[in-house]
Structures are given as C-alpha cells and as structure tokens.
Amino acid sequence: MIFTIAGKELRALFNAPLAWVVLAVLQVILAWIFLVSLDRYIGLQPQLVQYPNPPGVTEFIVAPLFGSGAVVLLMLVPLLSMRLIAEERRNQTLTLLISAPVSMTEIVLGKFLGLVLFLFAVVALMGVMALSLLAGGKLDFGLLAANVIGLTLLGGAFAAIGLYISALTANPVIAAVATLASLLVLWIVNMGAPDPGSPLHLISLMKHYESFAKGVIDTGDLAYYVLLIALFLLLAARRLDRDRLAS
Amino acid sequence: MSLTLARGEVLGLLGPNGAGKTTTMQMITGNLAPSAGEIQICGIDLLDHPTRAKARIGYLPETPPLYRDLTVEEFLRLAARLHRVPKSRVAQAVAQAQRRCGLSDMTARRIGALSKGYQQRVGIAQAIVHEPDLVVLDEPTVGLDPNQIREIRTLIRELADHHAVILSTHILPEVETVCDRVQILHQGQVVYTDSIAALKQYRGGHALTIALRRPPSAETLQALPGVRSVEALSEQRFRLLHEADTNPAETLVQRSVEHDWGLVELTPAETTLEEVFVHLTQSDAMEQAAP
Numbered sequence: 001m002i003f004t005i006a007g008k009e010l011r012a013l014f015n016a017p018l019a020w021v022v023l024a025v026l027q028v029i030l031a032w033i034f035l036v037s038l039d040r041y042i043g044l045q046p047q048l049v050q051y052p053n054p055p056g057v058t059e060f061i062v063a064p065l066f067g068s069g070a071v072v073l074l075m076l077v078p079l080l081s082m083r084l085i086a087e088e089r090r091n092q093t094l095t096l097l098i099s100a101p102v103s104m105t106e107i108v109l110g111k112f113l114g115l116v117l118f119l120f121a122v123v124a125l126m127g128v129m130a131l132s133l134l135a136g137g138k139l140d141f142g143l144l145a146a147n148v149i150g151l152t153l154l155g156g157a158f159a160a161i162g163l164y165i166s167a168l169t170a171n172p173v174i175a176a177v178a179t180l181a182s183l184l185v186l187w188i189v190n191m192g193a194p195d196p197g198s199p200l201h202l203i204s205l206m207k208h209y210e211s212f213a214k215g216v217i218d219t220g221d222l223a224y225y226v227l228l229i230a231l232f233l234l235l236a237a238r239r240l241d242r243d244r245l246a247s
Numbered sequence: 248m249s250l251t252l253a254r255g256e257v258l259g260l261l262g263p264n265g266a267g268k269t270t271t272m273q274m275i276t277g278n279l280a281p282s283a284g285e286i287q288i289c290g291i292d293l294l295d296h297p298t299r300a301k302a303r304i305g306y307l308p309e310t311p312p313l314y315r316d317l318t319v320e321e322f323l324r325l326a327a328r329l330h331r332v333p334k335s336r337v338a339q340a341v342a343q344a345q346r347r348c349g350l351s352d353m354t355a356r357r358i359g360a361l362s363k364g365y366q367q368r369v370g371i372a373q374a375i376v377h378e379p380d381l382v383v384l385d386e387p388t389v390g391l392d393p394n395q396i397r398e399i400r401t402l403i404r405e406l407a408d409h410h411a412v413i414l415s416t417h418i419l420p421e422v423e424t425v426c427d428r429v430q431i432l433h434q435g436q437v438v439y440t441d442s443i444a445a446l447k448q449y450r451g452g453h454a455l456t457i458a459l460r461r462p463p464s465a466e467t468l469q470a471l472p473g474v475r476s477v478e479a480l481s482e483q484r485f486r487l488l489h490e491a492d493t494n495p496a497e498t499l500v501q502r503s504v505e506h507d508w509g510l511v512e513l514t515p516a517e518t519t520l521e522e523v524f525v526h527l528t529q530s531d532a533m534e535q536a537a538p
Contacts, residue, residue, distance in 0.1 A: 004328045008314075015316040096312035096373070099276045100329035101302040245280045 001102050005110025006117065009084070013118055022080070026072060026122055033068045034129055037061045058140035062130045063213050066147040069126050070209060073119065073155050074183050080118065081162025082176035084111045085240070089170040098244070108237040112156075112163055112229075119155035123148055143215040150212020153225040157205060158183055160232035167239040248437045250275075250413075250430065254380065257407045259426035259443075260415040263528050266432040268415040269309060272385050275413070276306040289380050302331055305379035305410075309386050311370030315359030319350055319369055322358055323376050330377035344376040348402065364395035371399070375406065382410045388421060400425050419521050433528045455487045455496060456480070460509025471495045471502070484512070 013019040041060045048054040088094040097107050127148050133139055162179040169175050183205070190204035201207045208221040250271070252258050260268050273279035275286060277297050286293040286300075293300040314322055323341040332340050345351050348368040353361065358369055367387065374382055387403065388396045403425050406412050416422060422429050423443060431439035460483065462468075468477045468485060473493030478486040489495050496513060503510040 001329070001331070004325070008325055011321070012314065012316060091312075091315075092308065092310040093312040093314060095278060095306070095308045096326065097329065098278050099301060099304065099306040099308075099312075100326075101298040101300075101331055102329060103298060244278060 001106045002110040002113060005097070005102070005107060006114035009111055009114025010117060012083075013080070013114075018079075019118065022076060023122065023125070026076070027125060029072060030065065030069060030126055030129065034061065034065050037064050038133075056140055057133055057137050058130070058143045061133065062139070062144055063147060065126060065130065066151050067213055069123070069151055070154055070206075073122070073151070073158060074187060075180070076122075077115075077119070077155065077158035077162050078176040078179035078183065080115055081159055081166055081179055082172040083166070084115065084163050085166040085236070086169050086172040086175040090172070098240075104237045104240045107240065108163065108167075108233050112159060112233055115159045115163070116152075116156050119159060120152055123151050123155065126151070140215070146212050146215045146217055149217065150209055150221075153212075153222070153229075154205065154209050157225050157228045157232075160229040160236075161186075164232040164236040164239065167236045248432070248435065250437075252381070252411045252413060254411045255407055256428060257403065257412045257414060257426045259422035259429040260413060260432060261417070261419070261422060261429060261524060262415075262432035263417075266528070267435040268432055269385055270435075271432070272306070272308075272383050272413065272415060275381075276304050276383055277301050278306075278308075302377070303380045305330075305374030305377065305382045307370045307374045307382075307384045307387060309389070311366055311373070313358045313366055313369055313373075316357065318355050318357055319345070319361070319372075320354040322369065323372055326373040327376045330379075332377050340376050340378070344372040347375065347405070348372040349398070364391050364398075367391060367395070367399065368402075371402065375410070378409070380410060382406055382412045384412065384414045386416055387414065388416065388418065396421075419524060431524060431528065438528070454515070455489065455494075455499075456484065456512065456514045457487065457499065457510065458484045458512035459503065460511060461507065463506065463508060471498055473498075 038061055041057060085094065088097070098104075127144065130139070130144055161182055162175070165179045165182065166172070166175040169178075186203065186205045188204075188206070190198065190200040190207050193200040202224075208224045211218045211221050248267075248271070250258075260271065262268050270279065274281050275288075275293075277293055277300070280294070288300040288303050291300040291303070314325075317325065320341060323344055324337055327337045327340050327344075328334075342351075345354060348371050350365070350368055350372055353365060358366060361369065367390075371384070371387065374384065384403070388399050391399065400421065403412060403414065407427075414422075414426060426443055428442045429439070430437050462483055462485070465477050465479060465485075468474065468487065471487075473489045473495040475488045475490060478488070480486055487495060487499075496515075500510060500513070502508070
C-alpha cells in the first residue's frame, strides 16, 4: 500500500514538467560546480604533489560537489514537498486516500518514500558524475559512499520536515515558504555558537552532515537523521488524523 | 440520528444546506470521527477496524477527488489498488467500472481534459471499482446538464442491484425517481423517514387548494363536512386538508353559491415530497410536522 502511494507520487511528479525541469536544471548547476572544481584541481595538482600526503581527487572534487548538492537540495525540497499534502487538501483529493482502507501512517510513509526516491535520483546522478572521474584517475569509494549516504539522509530529513509542514496547511505556497524558512533555520542555527559543546550544534542539520562529507559515518549523526525523520513523519500522521477528529 | 440500510436499497438523504448530510456521509466513510455513537459496515465496526470497514465502502464526495494529471485508466487503477483489489484482478475491475459508468471510450484521456459530466462519472467509477457493499454518493448530479442527470440516475438505479446506495441531494424529484427510502435531516436530526412508496400513497390528493373572492371565516370552512384542517395561504386562498373518503369539493361549491363566497379556484392539491420537506425543515413548523 505504501508503494502504491509512493508510485502515485512519483507518477504525479513525472507527469508534470516540474520534475524534469528540476532534474535538468540541477544537472546543469552541479555539472558547472563539478567542472570548476575539476579545473582548480588540475591547476593545483603540480603544487599538491609536493606535499607528503596530498588531498585526493575525491576529497578535492567530490566532497565539495556533494556539499553544494546539500545547499541545492535545501532549496529544492520545499518546492517538491509543498504539494504532498497541502495541494491534495486544496484540491480535495485527500478524501480518496482517507476513504480508502489505508492508515494515516501508510499515507505519510508512502508520500515520504515517493519524494525520497526522487531525491535519491538526484543524488545518484551526482554519484554518476563523480564516477566519471574514473576516466582519469582513482576514486576513494569509501568517501564517495559516505557522501551519498549522508546526502540521502539529509534529503530525507528535509523531506520529512517539508511533509509535516505541508500537512499543516491547505496552501502549497505557504508550505513551501515555511519549509524553506525552517530548513534554513535548522541549517544555520549553530552559526552563533562558537562553543563546540553548545546544544545548538546538536540540532543543526549542517553540523551532522559535516562528518559524512569527511567520510566518517558516525552512528550519532546517523541516529540524528533517523530520529528527525521519524519524528516529523509521526507528527505528520498525527496531524492528518486530527483533521478527522476536529469538527 | 440513526440510519440503517439494506443491500439493494437506495436511501435518499435530504435536507437544507447545513442540515448535516455531508457530515453524516463523512462519518460513514471514516473521513470524520463521530464524538459519540457507533457505525457498523456489514457488521464491522468502523471505529475499531477502520481498514476492514473502509474496504467495503465506496465514496464520492461533493467534489470528486480526481487527480487531473492522470488518465482515466491510470486513476481507476490507482483507486483499485488503494482499495486493496488484488493485482491480478485490477485490470478486470477497472474495465468493468469503466463499462458500467460509460467511460470505455475515454480510458486514455486525461481527467483534467474531460467535461464535468464525465469527471462525475469517473468519480462514481472510482467509488465502485472495488465492488463495495455500500456506495455513498454526495450530491452526484450537481452541475450536470439534464441529459447527464438522467444518465447518472439510471446508473444509480443499476448500482442498487449489487450495492446498497446512500445518496444525498437537494433535488427532490431526484429522490422520488431514484430512491426507495428517504430520510429528511434538519439541524442534525432525522425529522422524516419513510419509503417512497408510502410517500406516494400519502400524496393521494387529500387536499384542496381554493380561492374565494369574499371568504368567510376560517371556522366556517373548518366546519364543512370532511374538512380536517384549514391553512390560509393568503387572504383569499386556502388549503383544505380532508379525510380520504369524504371530498368536501361538492359541498364547498354549493355553499359558495348559497353564501356568495365567490369561488374562483378549486384544485386538488397533491402533497408532494417538496411540501413534506418544506414543512419539516422550517423550524417554526416543526411541532405540527406531518408524519
């Protein structure tokens, strides 16, 4: 049932031009960033060789590429997540799902999965871009995998927050703006906390992504994203359920 | 309120705007949780086992829940899957629903590009694709042209062969042509419930509408043999309700000539569903409500 709903979400995305435009534009932007860092690497290579333990091509090109990808996802996810529930509510199509023998949890999970699969397609395209470096050298696959996992988890966290906010309103534009604002706040919340022990670092989306970018898969960071996703999905399901109870 | 329905029966839910028709339907279909009471679908409690109960219901809300970007076939497939039709039977169920709703030529069209009438049919097809035991239709003929309304009514009659149908509407003749039984709601209460057959018997012409140039007092009219009650429609027009076996028309004409009342109109009035409806749903008239 979850997969039926996820499939429906994906079809809705790809039936409309939005998904294709997004994928195309993203690919252009990320390819540009990729080429620029590749160019810089080639320019710096003669100097790098003089160091005893120089940064490799993966560290120099792929990690920044995924870092930029994270920023791009931050701006992209609100545009995609705003439709999930707000638009269905506005078009009154949500009734179809609620009247069907499907639980609220299944609806929320299905919609979340649909969006995450799309985001994974974006991340996978970036992965393919990185793999093209194999044509001219060697790659650190561990670092690449950590980046892919980290960015997917980050995208999932964005999607879960966006889904919850979309469940709060019947207006997709409000959902998009509110999601973008929330994500930005969670992204930069630790900027004003120079003290590394500050609790603000604990809730910052960016802070937890940093270790993945360095190739470290820390269970603490993993747990942070998983818990964040679970929390917002639960909230979204409860919010949908409340529609039914309010009268 | 209480509401019971058997298979093969079409129940019409009537009421003025805001009477609670849509709310009732939303509760039956699990879109709204009742604050008290119970709902059983085929013996399954909707509140305890929502998934099992919902699988037996097909619901067409006031605004059909259509994904405009999907084609008719894609949409019905989705509806079938969501209602847990086994994968192997989806194609067959979709084809059957399309045939029954007259959509077979439209399978590959985008729903957004269809006319309102066809969209309404897709809405109904969506509600019956999983062969539910109970079909709930909220104002299915709103916004359609007269031909489409007739087609949809025929379709609803056909549905009643296999399903129990609950239908809400403000259009009274619709109820008379389509439904077996009618319940009138007013301010969340059932104020009338009976079969259409009983209603038709009831309207067998036990009333007269008369107009007199120089009317006597209401008591004089009331005193005519067989007259049960007199209702003044205006200063000169009256409605006389009378017993089924004695028709006061003849006496009335005689008296009118004798006393120079100036009779200008005498028509046997039918008690229509509309009258029952108006009578019951105007709060001040509620006490003297007819059966």
